[in-house]
Amino acid sequence: MTNSKQKGKRGELQFANLLKDHGLVARRGQQFKGGADSPDVICESLPDVHFEIKNCERLNLWDAMFQSVKEMGKGQVPVVAWKRNRKSWLVIMRFDDWIDWAKDRQ
Secondary structure, three states: OOHHHHHHHHHHHHHHHHHHHOOOOEEEOOOOOOOOOOOOEEEOOOOOEEEEEEEOOOOOHHHHHHHHHHHOOOOOEEEEEEEOOOOOOEEEEOHHHHHHHHHHOO
16 A cells, blocks of 8 residues: 555544544445445445545645545535644535535524
8 A cells, every 4th residue: 555545544534533533423435335436434424425535735625526526426415524734624515515504504
């Protein structure tokens, strides 16, 4: 396994554990299912979210979101979770998905 693949795997495990730390049921996706349509992290508590995890210093957000959209299942919302070294996680959504989520919380 190359260093970038190991870093990606570590990021997926770290994000899944972060979700668990906040009371959500989550696990790394590839270790169970594999394939291009498998999310990096499966969160049973959020089945309508397709997570694309990126653990890198530089990220093309558009490419990452495109990948999440391309691989998501019907009825899912694409979400990119990104972490740089020594920084906190960012969660990126499309505005239309975010505004629907925000309106549901009113």
